[in-house]
Structures are given as structure tokens and as C-alpha cells.
Amino acid sequence: MASxxxxxxRITSVRETQKITHAMYLISQAKLRRARQDLDDxxxxxxxxxxxxxxxxxxxxxxxxPYFSPESTSELDYGTYGILSITADKGLAGAYNQNVxxxxxxxxxxxPDVKLYVVGEYGRxxxxxxxxxxxxxxxxxxxxxxxxxxxxxxxxxxxAFDAGRLSKIIIIYTDMKNGLEESVKQVRLLPLHRxxxxxxxxxxxxxxxxxxxxxxxxxxDHVMRSYITGFIYSAxxxxxxxxQSVRMTAMDSANRNAQQLLDQLxxxxxxxxxxxxxxxxxxxxxxAKARAEQKNRERESI
Numbered sequence: 001m002a003s004x005x006x007x008x009x010r011i012t013s014v015r016e017t018q019k020i021t022h023a024m025y026l027i028s029q030a031k032l033r034r035a036r037q038d039l040d041d042x043x044x045x046x047x048x049x050x051x052x053x054x055x056x057x058x059x060x061x062x063x064x065x066p067y068f069s070p071e072s073t074s075e076l077d078y079g080t081y082g083i084l085s086i087t088a089d090k091g092l093a094g095a096y097n098q099n100v101x102x103x104x105x106x107x108x109x110x111x112p113d114v115k116l117y118v119v120g121e122y123g124r125x126x127x128x129x130x131x132x133x134x135x136x137x138x139x140x141x142x143x144x145x146x147x148x149x150x151x152x153x154x155x156x157x158x159x160a161f162d163a164g165r166l167s168k169i170i171i172i173y174t175d176m177k178n179g180l181e182e183s184v185k186q187v188r189l190l191p192l193h194r195x196x197x198x199x200x201x202x203x204x205x206x207x208x209x210x211x212x213x214x215x216x217x218x219x220x221d222h223v224m225r226s227y228i229t230g231f232i233y234s235a236x237x238x239x240x241x242x243x244q245s246v247r248m249t250a251m252d253s254a255n256r257n258a259q260q261l262l263d264q265l266x267x268x269x270x271x272x273x274x275x276x277x278x279x280x281x282x283x284x285x286x287x288a289k290a291r292a293e294q295k296n297r298e299r300e301s302i
Contacts, residue, residue, distance in 0.1 A: 004276060007269040011262060018258040025251035032244035035145075039237045042147065046230040049223060056220050057194070063216045066162070067224045069191045079167025081114045082135075082157060083107060084189070084232070086173040086239045087123030093247040096174060097122045099184045103172050107186065108132070115166065117157065119236070145240050150233035157232075158225060161190055173235040174242035182242040189231060192224075 056063065085104045087097045101123060108114055115135035118124050124137050136156055138149070160166045169190040174182050 004269060004272045007265055007272060011265050011269065014258050014261050014265065018255060018262070021251045021254040021258065025248055025255065028244040028247045028251065032241055032248065035237055035241045035244065039234065039241070042230070042233065046227075046234060049227045049230055052223050053220070053227065056216060056223070063220055065217060065220050065224065067191055067221065067228075069193055079113070080165060081107075081111055082117060082160060082166040082169045083114050084117045084153065084157065084169065084171040084173075085119070085123055086171070086235060087118070087120030087126075088239075088243045089121040091122060093243050093250060096182070096243050096246040097126070100172055100174060101126055103184050103186060105130075105132075107170065107172065115160070117153070119153070145233065145236035147229070147233050150236055151229045154225070154229040154232050157189075158228060166190075171232065171235055173239045175235075175238050176242050176245065182246060187231075187235075189228065 083104060085100060087100050091097065097120075104116075104123075108116075116127065116132065117136045117138070118127060118134055119138050124134065127134055138153060157166070157169050161169055168188060170186060171189045172184065172186050175185045176182050
């Protein structure tokens with residue numbers, strides 16, 4: 001059994017660790033609340049872009065755009081894929097990073113001709129250790145995503161897509177299904193399907209056609225670039241929210257485990273302390289008994 005001083009040192013160490021994990025839990029909780037609010041504030045803009053794209057197709061269903069799939073979808077199976085992998089800047093978030101990296105690695109194995117774009121220090125270091133080349137690494141932090149950063153990522157990807165260096169753009173990120181569950185999503189960002197912006201049959205027909213300047217095609221291409229930026233921003237925020245949610249769960253579990261360990265150490269400390277007290281009483285009693293016997297022997301010898 002360990003000594004009481006050793007057990008006290010362990011108890012102090014566990015309590016200090018518990019303070020850190022509790023603080024990380026509270027920080028993640030505050031970040032999650034703020035990120036959700038930011039996403040809710042920008043969602044109307046994203047929805048408005050979808051409405052505008054649908055409006056364009058209502059006016060001219062035959063309009064062409066390089067951002068939509070060709071009639072023969074088999075053409076999309078060839079060429080270079082661009083993969084945007086969104087990870088965190090650090091660990092301590094359960095399997096959050098590993099799930100995204102595993103999905104990305106599987107995608108690369110199925111289609112080796114890829115250009116990899118990475119957000120997050122964790123993913124950047126992981127791919128470097130695996131000797132997987134990175135086409136572009138966005139060096140700013142994955143924390144506190146903003147629309148400006150999403151626009152920078154969008155411009156980089158669209159420039160490669162417009163130049164023909166990429167035939168398909170895929171984004172892999174973590175999506176919050178609800179407030180309690182997260183899942184890794186793999187979405188084909190470009191080219192898009194027309195049916196994603198189809199007009200419901202029950203929707204009222206357009207009686208007065210809209211006018212677009214300079215042309216329907218140019219307006220569609222411009223709106224699509226903003227749409228891609230909005231989608232990337234929502235993916236960044238969803239990933240950030242998922243990271244904080246997973247870290248909250250991990251830190252809460254660490255707090256509970258620390259408390260269980262403290263209870264166990266306290267019980268062990270009390271036992272060790274009781275054993276030490278018993279040992280001292282036994283030694284005092286034995287000493288007193290030995291002293292009494294010695295006095296009796298001295299008295300008898302006289």
C-alpha cells in the first residue's frame with residue numbers, strides 16, 4: 001500500500017487536472033454557443049442564395065453553367081479531384097479529427113488522382129507524417145471561422161476548377177445532425193446537380209418574367225460563386241460546433257473519471273491513515289507492555 005504522503009500527492013495532481021478539464025469544458029461550451037449564433041445569423045443569406053438560383057431556373061431551365069453537372073454524369077468519374085478536409089487545430093476532442101482523416105484517406109485510396117486542401121493544424125501535421133502531399137494548406141487557425149476565410153478558400157478552389165485543373169471538388173467535414181450527435185459528411189461541392197435547385201410542382205408559376213443583366217448565365221455564375229462561399233462557411237462553422245461539442249463530451253467524461261479516481265484515492269488514503277494510526281497504537285501498546293515487563297523483572301531481581 002502506498003504511503004499517505006504519496007496518496008496526498010496523487011490527490012493534489014488529480015484535482016489540478018480536474019480544474020483544467022473543467023475549464024476546457026466551460027470554454028468549449030461558450031465557443032459552441034457563440035458559433036451556433038453566428039451560423040443562425042448567416043443562414044438567411046445562404047437560404048436567399050438558394051432561392052435566387054431556383055428563380056433563375058424558373059426563368060430559363062436551359063441555362064448552362066460550368067458549375068452544374070453535364071448530362072453524362074460518367075464524365076465526373078475522371079480527372080483530378082480536389083478534396084477540402086476540415087480538421088481542428090488540436091486534439092482532446094475524442095475521435096473528431098480521426099473520423100475526418102479516415103474518411104479523407106479512404107477517398108484518396110479510391111481515387112489517387114487528388115489535390116488535397118487542408119484546414120486545421122491537426123490534419124496538416126497528420127498528412128505530413130503520412131507523407132501525403134498537400135496542394136494547399138490554409139495556415140490560419142480553424143478556430144472562430146469567418147465568412148472572409150471561407151471566401152479565401154472558395155476563391156482558391158474555384159480558381160483551380162475554372163482553370164480545369166480540378167474536375168470535381170469534394171468537401172469532407174463534421175456535421176451536427178442535432179445538438180447531441182455529430183457525423184462525418186462527404187459532399188460533392190462542384191459540380192452541382194440541377195435537381196438540388198428544382199422548383200416544386202406546387203409552386204406558383206411566374207406570370208411576369210424576371211429580367212437579368214447582363215445575362216442569365218452570368219448572373220447564375222456570379223450567384224453560384226457566392227453560394228459556394230456560403231456552403232464552405234457553413235461547413236467550417238458546423239465543423240467548429242462539432243469540435244466543441246465533442247470536446248465538451250470528452251472533458252465532461254474526464255471530469256467524471258477524475259472524480260471517481262478522487263473518491264478511490266480518498267478511500268485509499270483513509271485506509272492508509274487508519275492503518276498508520278493502528279500501527280502507531282500497536283507500537284505504543286507494545287512499548288508500554290515491554291516497559292512494564294522490564295520494570296517487573298527489575299523489581300523481582302531486587
